[in-house]
Amino acid sequence: MREKIPIESLTLGMYVDGFDKSWFTTPFLKHKFLVKTTEQIERLKNSGVKTLFIETSKGIKIISGDQDDEINIVEQPQIIDDTPKDAKVKTDFKHYNELKETLFEIDRNVFTKGSKIDFELTRKMGLEIETIAPYEDTEIEIDENIMSAKNELLIRRKDIEKYRKYLEKIFNQRKNDEESINFNSTIVRENSKIAIKEIFDDPRNSHTIDKSSKIVLQILNGILDNSLAVSSLLSVNKFDYYLYTHSVNVCVLSIGIALNLGIKDTAALFQLAMGALLHDIGKSTISSDILNRPTSRLSELELSIFKQHVSESENLLRLFADVPEGVFPAITEHHEKLSGKGYPRGLKENELHISGKIVALVNYYDDLTTERPYKKIVKPYEALSMIQEQSDHYDKRIFSELIKLLGRT
Numbered sequence: 001m002r003e004k005i006p007i008e009s010l011t012l013g014m015y016v017d018g019f020d021k022s023w024f025t026t027p028f029l030k031h032k033f034l035v036k037t038t039e040q041i042e043r044l045k046n047s048g049v050k051t052l053f054i055e056t057s058k059g060i061k062i063i064s065g066d067q068d069d070e071i072n073i074v075e076q077p078q079i080i081d082d083t084p085k086d087a088k089v090k091t092d093f094k095h096y097n098e099l100k101e102t103l104f105e106i107d108r109n110v111f112t113k114g115s116k117i118d119f120e121l122t123r124k125m126g127l128e129i130e131t132i133a134p135y136e137d138t139e140i141e142i143d144e145n146i147m148s149a150k151n152e153l154l155i156r157r158k159d160i161e162k163y164r165k166y167l168e169k170i171f172n173q174r175k176n177d178e179e180s181i182n183f184n185s186t187i188v189r190e191n192s193k194i195a196i197k198e199i200f201d202d203p204r205n206s207h208t209i210d211k212s213s214k215i216v217l218q219i220l221n222g223i224l225d226n227s228l229a230v231s232s233l234l235s236v237n238k239f240d241y242y243l244y245t246h247s248v249n250v251c252v253l254s255i256g257i258a259l260n261l262g263i264k265d266t267a268a269l270f271q272l273a274m275g276a277l278l279h280d281i282g283k284s285t286i287s288s289d290i291l292n293r294p295t296s297r298l299s300e301l302e303l304s305i306f307k308q309h310v311s312e313s314e315n316l317l318r319l320f321a322d323v324p325e326g327v328f329p330a331i332t333e334h335h336e337k338l339s340g341k342g343y344p345r346g347l348k349e350n351e352l353h354i355s356g357k358i359v360a361l362v363n364y365y366d367d368l369t370t371e372r373p374y375k376k377i378v379k380p381y382e383a384l385s386m387i388q389e390q391s392d393h394y395d396k397r398i399f400s401e402l403i404k405l406l407g408r409t
């Protein structure tokens, strides 16, 4: 259906089907396109477009009112709420996948009541995105409503730097008492997620190793001196942004297990943690279409491409001359199994490095507990019992340390 809407109602995921200016007075070569970035909306506004047409069969439409109330879907342009701050954007899966690229999941626990932010907050409910705190030049004060907002909290990707500055500010004001350990850990985890996102976005960047080292040292030192808590450094993996949380989780759990196993050598701990953090960096080179499907639904060729992420991770890190050799086993062996049935080399128990054995188990556990659209959520205890049934694949001592570690978190 073709609808006329005011420019203020245009949002990501809508399909523009013409507007009120001739093409040569706007910076757009085409007047029919899917809105994929906020920059496109800004450019349209700056070029003086006031009203435009959208084709709702090719993109999302605006709805207002209660999220579950389908009859509130507004089909007539004249009654569209033209204040975007109240807009809920309902998408289908395909459009949501495009929209999510413009968003970044955050943790509401980083906010304290009365603190101020200078970026917009949105939340996700199923496939709906809703702005809950629009930002228009004046700072937003964090109140009860924002702190208790249900569902996943997201920011625009363009605002990540502002969010990072907010985290830095509150981390610098942190208290180092017993009660603040969980809060401080949450800030460190959020900051690590941002750094990992930047690394995955541009893994060949000359700062990749510096950035990774900083995260690893902060997490490792914090766990060693008990100023950070393993439980609050971990996050529940949501499928959309799982690569970032997964990398941090695998790093944190690997350090916890290594310490429980009695590994005290700080260089060995550091190298294990670096490998654990970067084990999946090679996924940044693989198409999201392959990564977003379960391996059971991949063709033979696609599966072999998926498995290449292990060698891609190694290749990417070999680009940097200063990565110690001890970092690599955690990367190259993270899909190997003691039984020899893993990949890429099918190594057996006595051929595997202790770092490889730790990261392989933690990686599998964290993958199992990641929320995915195509399977039911596996709870931690269910994941542990699934691993127990595969005792020939994973190291028993490491497994029992994982149980103890999770039991304490």
Ligand SMILES: [Fe+2]
Residues within 6 Å of the ligand: 279, 280, 309, 334, 335
């Ligand atoms: Fe992997």
